[in-house]
Amino acid sequence: MTDTRPIPTFDDEPASAGRKLCIICSKGSLDMAYPGLILANAALGEGIETHLFFTFWGYEIINKKTMAKLQFSPVGNPASHMPTAVSGLPGMQSMATRMMKAQIEALDVPAVPEFLDMIKDAGGHLWACRMSADMMKLTQDDLYERIDGVIGATEFIEISAGAQTLFV
């Protein structure tokens, strides 16, 4: 039978062949943790090899002690549309964090630890920055269990060869 109906190419699309994505996560606030995680998850769902590199404040995302407690601060953020004098009042940060977490949950977007699980289950790679670990006196035991390794900048440059790299 010579049916000429269209069939999606999925795996063979030239634009995605051999595509690789590296995302450097350098911020430790709740609102800045999500962009990297969401893009990584989307890339993995498209069959793209994906690496996340956590450095400096980004360690908050993979530090067992902090990963579930990231905060959002309206201070110094004009996009929060809160008067500067008000945004710094006691209790404002925890209130803003609570509100943001509720909104995230309402969209069925997972909390940070579960998001990392999802990325690992989807085949993603998580790397922790060696210098940050040394500065903060942390070892791999202090970090999320499924980290692929603690690596230096040179190793990350090797891993990211040929990749599209985003700095968040």
Next chain:
Amino acid sequence: MLVTIAGRQVHVNDEGFLTEFDEWDEAIAAELAADIGLTLTPEHLEVVRFVRGDYRAHGTTPTLRRVTTAGGFATKRLFELFPKKPAKKMSYVAGVPKPIGCV
């Protein structure tokens, strides 16, 4: 456009996705799966039935995240059953549009 799949006339879009929810059946699913290199197993069908049920109930194709949380299928297993692009592949086989959600 009108095409023949599993001996039946059905409507598909430019990419080959079914456009009429009710034109789908398991014989068509098996042929759609074969199109993209998959052999449809009962486990695939279980996922596909969830995707169709969720689409029917909510009017949108569930994202991969939703298939795991609401459907109870493990992320890892979904990547094994529908390699590389699970969300797109399962929606193709299920005869529903590609999912548009972010997570």
